[in-house]
Amino acid sequence: MDIIDFKKLEKKDKPIFDKFYLARYYENAQYTFTNLFMWREMLNLQWATEDEIIFTITEWNGKIAIWQPIGAKEKMFEAIEKILHHFKNSHDKINFVGLEKNFVEDLENYPDAEFKIESDRDNFDYVYLAEDLINLSGRKYHGKKNHLNSFRKDFPTAEYLPITSEIIPKCRDELNSWYEIHRKENPDDPFICYEQAAIHEIFDNFDEFKLKGGAILLGGKVVAFTFGEKLNSDTAVIHVEKADPEVRGAFTAINHDFVAAEWSEMTYINREEDMGLEGLRQAKESYHPVKMIEKFNARLKEAH
Numbered sequence: 001m002d003i004i005d006f007k008k009l010e011k012k013d014k015p016i017f018d019k020f021y022l023a024r025y026y027e028n029a030q031y032t033f034t035n036l037f038m039w040r041e042m043l044n045l046q047w048a049t050e051d052e053i054i055f056t057i058t059e060w061n062g063k064i065a066i067w068q069p070i071g072a073k074e075k076m077f078e079a080i081e082k083i084l085h086h087f088k089n090s091h092d093k094i095n096f097v098g099l100e101k102n103f104v105e106d107l108e109n110y111p112d113a114e115f116k117i118e119s120d121r122d123n124f125d126y127v128y129l130a131e132d133l134i135n136l137s138g139r140k141y142h143g144k145k146n147h148l149n150s151f152r153k154d155f156p157t158a159e160y161l162p163i164t165s166e167i168i169p170k171c172r173d174e175l176n177s178w179y180e181i182h183r184k185e186n187p188d189d190p191f192i193c194y195e196q197a198a199i200h201e202i203f204d205n206f207d208e209f210k211l212k213g214g215a216i217l218l219g220g221k222v223v224a225f226t227f228g229e230k231l232n233s234d235t236a237v238i239h240v241e242k243a244d245p246e247v248r249g250a251f252t253a254i255n256h257d258f259v260a261a262e263w264s265e266m267t268y269i270n271r272e273e274d275m276g277l278e279g280l281r282q283a284k285e286s287y288h289p290v291k292m293i294e295k296f297n298a299r300l301k302e303a304h
Helices: 011-023 033-039 073-086 101-109 130-135 139-154 168-185 190-204 250-262 278-285
Strands: 046-050 053-060 063-066 095-099 115-119 125-129 159-162 212-218 221-230 235-243 268-270 291-293 296-300
Touching: 011 033, 011 053, 033 190, 033 235, 053 073, 073 101, 095 101, 101 115, 101 296, 125 130, 130 250, 130 268, 139 250, 159 250, 168 190, 168 212, 168 221, 168 235, 190 235, 212 250, 221 250, 235 250
Parallel strands: 063 095, 235 268
Antiparallel strands: 046 053, 053 063, 095 296, 115 296, 125 268, 125 291, 159 212, 212 221, 221 235
8 A cells, every 4th residue: 555645735726625525514614625725834734635535634833633534434444544554654643633523433433443532622613503693683692783783883884895806905904904913912923924824815816716705894994804605505614704803893793794695595604613712712602603513633542
């Protein structure tokens, strides 16, 4: 058995990934080409396709992480075997990350090796009913409804527009202002520069990646923007959401307006993970997710 021939991800690879991702029902927000492309440089992402299976690995701080193989269910034992063979001389590096439950079952049932499997709560995706985010009905959304109404009252000239080539330069201006503030607050955080560059690159390829986006303009200036795409047959995923912290209610407004304008036909909205950040966790929980997409990490157990 040959080793897996990994290579760097390029824009031209999108049709291959789209075909694989659409062939099965994946709920993990990681499984979109946009997400892979955005973080490919930061994570040194590499991929390969063999025997109708996509293999993906990333590297962060010198540690290799193996993503869930993408392919038909009946090919997963074969995929695990290929991964074990590829890393046979470095079994300590066999660390799977971001796994959905269905692949965890494959690891548990794999006959030729044992894996230690752990839940990764910090990376669970938050999923909401689209109609809840649009209607904000009932007592549990009372505060959100009030925030939205206050925004409408305080900024009656605010305008929601879909992101187009005319709007993107204004979004870039808002993005740069947002990161300028955050770099001053967190000068040693490398993630900030990576994310800024990644979002600019997505704007460069916005139409090509078939993304939907929305922006709120106030006096001709973008004060909030967001973008996402269809994740599976009934779910849209929100990749990025930014808003001017000085404009009270801008986050609430862009969250509501984008789903109402672009995703009303979807059942679910996946708003990705909180990364273990307490403020982000509180914000995501405050919208009352209808379900969480569990993710797991797994390590190969040493044979005795």
